Amino acid sequence: MYYPYFLTYILTGIGIGTVVFIWALKTGQFTEQQRARFLALEDEPLQPAAVSLKGRFEFFCLFFLAIAAIVASIALIGYVLFFH
Numbered sequence: 001m002y003y004p005y006f007l008t009y010i011l012t013g014i015g016i017g018t019v020v021f022i023w024a025l026k027t028g029q030f031t032e033q034q035r036a037r038f039l040a041l042e043d044e045p046l047q048p049a050a051v052s053l054k055g056r057f058e059f060f061c062l063f064f065l066a067i068a069a070i071v072a073s074i075a076l077i078g079y080v081l082f083f084h
Contacts, residue, residue: 005080
């Protein structure tokens with residue numbers, strides 16, 4: 001009875017996860033895997049990275065997507081509980 005709603009919900013999550021994974025691959029989030037395991041052992045503190053306008057734009061886009069996902073989840077659950 002509720003299967004189409006939950007399938008839509010699951011497929012939307014898989015779609016968003018796939019888009020975020022492809023974005024991470026394109027921006028180089030998974031490069032230097034050999035260096036990453038030794039970062040915790042370094043004595044010198046890391047220098048803070050300068051935040052560019054592109055970085056702020058990406059942050060606000062991801063923040064908007066997270067809020068939209070929460071609102072869509074609440075709306076879907078409310079629709080299923082109150083109108084069916």
